[in-house]
Amino acid sequence: MSNSSGDLILTERDGAVATVILNRAEKLNALNREMWAGVGGAFRALDGDETIRCVILRGAGEKAMGPGADIAEFAEARSNPEQAAEYGGLMHAAMHAIRGCRHPTVAQIHGLCVGGALELALACDIRICGEGSRFGIPVNRLGLVMAHPEIEALVGLVGRSAALEILYEGRVFGAAEARDKGLVNRVVADDRVAEEARAAARRIADGAPLVNRWHKKFVDRILAGGELSAEEAAEGFACFDTGDFKEGVRAFLVKDKPDFKGE
Amino acid sequence: MSNSSGDLILTERDGAVATVILNRAEKLNALNREMWAGVGGAFRALDGDETIRCVILRGAGEKAMGPGADIAEFAEARSNPEQAAEYGGLMHAAMHAIRGCRHPTVAQIHGLCVGGALELALACDIRICGEGSRFGIPVNRLGLVMAHPEIEALVGLVGRSAALEILYEGRVFGAAEARDKGLVNRVVADDRVAEEARAAARRIADGAPLVNRWHKKFVDRILAGGELSAEEAAEGFACFDTGDFKEGVRAFLVKDKPDFKGE
C-alpha cells in the first residue's frame, strides 16, 4: 500500500488489480483540494504502470462513496471565480486522469454517491453499486454549476434529457432509478458490492491486457469522430502480431485457460 | 392568462412557472397552422422573460396531448412541396423555440401523444406521462416523412435503432414501452400526471435559476462538440460571482432553505 496524498488517497495492489481509495471516512469521504489533487496523481501514476490490468475506485468504508466536495472548505478555497478556476482545475485534472487512464476502470459504489463523488464515478468506465446506494447532483441548491468538463461524462452516459432532469430537479434518488437512467451498469445487494467489483476486475484482468487497452482507445477514438488515419486503421490488426493472440487461439483450440502476458 | 394565438394557444402563470396549453380539446388538440405558429410565439415570448424559472407544455383536458397535425387541413395547406415547406417552417420554428428556450421545459403528457404532439413533447427537456398514455409516429401510413429537424430530437433521445423502429413500424405503443425506449423520463398514475409535473416544476423553480440556465447552455454546448473557447470555459466559474451562490452556501451551512433571486 502506498499513500499518494498524505493518507487521504490510498492506492492498494492485489496482483494486477489496483484500488484507489478516497480515505476520509470520518467525513463520509467529502472531497477537499488535497484529495482532488491526490486522485489525479494516483491515476496518472497507475496509467504509467504496464503491470496493471484494472483499477478500482472506491471510498473508505461502506457508508458512502462520498457526499461531494467538502463545502466547509469553500469559504477559503472556492469563494470567487479566481479561486473556483483553480479549484476547478484540480477537479478537471482528476476526472481527466481517470477517464484517460489506459487501463479499464471500475467504480465500486457503496451507499451515498452525490456531487463530486458521482463525477469521479462517472469518469470510470464501469459503475457497480448496491441496492441502497443513492445518487444525485443537487448543486443548484447551492447556487453552484457543474462546469463543462464535469457535465461531459454525465451527458455522454445518460444523454441530454436525463442529464438535465438530474441537474434541474436536484433530487437524490435510489439505485433502481440510477440503473433505469443508465447511470450505473449493475446493482447488487449492498453486502455484495465489493465482491462483485472484485469479480468484475478479475474477469477483466483474465482477458488479454493489450486487447482491453486497445478497445478503450478504439471506443474513445470512435466517439471523437472524423475519419481514421491509415495508421489508426492499421492498429486494428496489430493484435495479430502479439504473443497473446497466439496464446489465446492455442488455449481456445485445446479448451485450456489462456495465460496472457500483455505482449 | 394571456392568449398568444386566438384561444388556440394559452399561456398561464403561477409564480415563476408558466404553462403553455394546446387548447383545442374538441379536436383532441390536433395541431393546425395557427397553433404551430402560436406555440412558437408563446415560447419565444417566455424566453425573454427573466422572471420565469420553468415552462410546462400540455394539451387542454386529460384525454390527449394530441393526435398530431390536423389532417383535415392538409388539402389546402400541405398538399404539395411548396405548401409543405411553408407549413414545415412553422413546425420547425415551434420546435426550435421550445428547444432553444433558456428556461427548463417540462412536457406534461395526458393520454394520446402521437405525431406532431410527440414532436413538441420531444423538444421539451423532460417528459412526464401517465400509465395510460400512448405514443407513436405512424406517418409512413400517410406517405408522409418527418423532415430532418423533426427527427433530430427523437434520434438524440432514443438513438438510431429505437428511432427507426418507431418510424418504420408505425406502431402506437404504451407508456411502459415509451419508458423502456427512453422516450419519457417518468410514468405515473394517470390521475397524478398534473400533480407530478407541478412538483417537478416546483423543484426546478426552487433551484438557483441562473444555474439551471447555465446547465442547459452547457449541456447543449457539449453536444454541439468541438473545443471550448476561453470565454466559454470561464463561464463555468461565473456562478461564483453571484449573490445566489453566497445565498446557497449560507443556507447550506445553517441548514436553511435558500431564497434565490436569480442574480
Added chain:
Amino acid sequence: MSNSSGDLILTERDGAVATVILNRAEKLNALNREMWAGVGGAFRALDGDETIRCVILRGAGEKAMGPGADIAEFAEARSNPEQAAEYGGLMHAAMHAIRGCRHPTVAQIHGLCVGGALELALACDIRICGEGSRFGIPVNRLGLVMAHPEIEALVGLVGRSAALEILYEGRVFGAAEARDKGLVNRVVADDRVAEEARAAARRIADGAPLVNRWHKKFVDRILAGGELSAEEAAEGFACFDTGDFKEGVRAFLVKDKPDFKGE
C-alpha cells in the same frame, strides 16, 4: 430462392420481404471467409432492388444466429496482420453493406448470438430475439480485438460504458440484460421469434416504402452531423410530390387501408 455464395448464404423472397440466411447449421452458423463475402454480396444485391421493402437477417435453424467467426480457419486465413487486414476487409464490407442498405433491416435472433454474429446483428436497424438468446463479445479471451469499424455500431447502440463493459468482461449474458443494455429492441418467447420478426417486417412493408428509405437516410444524415445543404433540407418535403402521399391521405380520410406503390 437464390444462392449468393454457394449454399452458405441464402436469400429468400416472400413478397416485398427478403430474408438472408447464414446457412451453416452444422457449425451453428460459424462465419468463414466465404460467408462474410456472401453476406456483403447479398445485401448489396438487395440494396439495388427497388421492389424490396424490408430485409430480415437470420441464421439457419433456431439454435443460434452464430458463435462468431470460425476459429478453425484462423491458422490459414487470419494468423498475421496482413491476413487479418484482408479478412477484416471482408468483415467490414459485410457490416457496411447491411448498415448502408437503403431498405429497413431486421435481425431475427434465435439462441446464441456471439462475436461476429452479434456484429452482423448490430449492423441491422432493429433486433428481435428470444428469451433464451445469449449475447457476448469475448474476444479478449482470444487475444483478439474488434477493430474500429466493428466497434462502431456497438458504441452507437449502447454507448461507451456498456460497450466497454461487454468488451472488457467478456461475459456471455442473457436476453434480459441485452434488453436492459439496449442491445436488442424486443425479447419474445423463443418459439415466437420468427413470428414476431415476420410481423414487424409486415408492418414495415405496409408503410410507404419511400418514406421508410427517407427516414433511414435522414436519421443517418443527422448522426453524421454538420449543417444540411439546401438540397438536403428540400428532400424533407419531397414526399408531398409522391402518389403514395396522395394515397395515404385519401385512405386516412375515408378510413381505408392505403395501397402504397413506392412512387
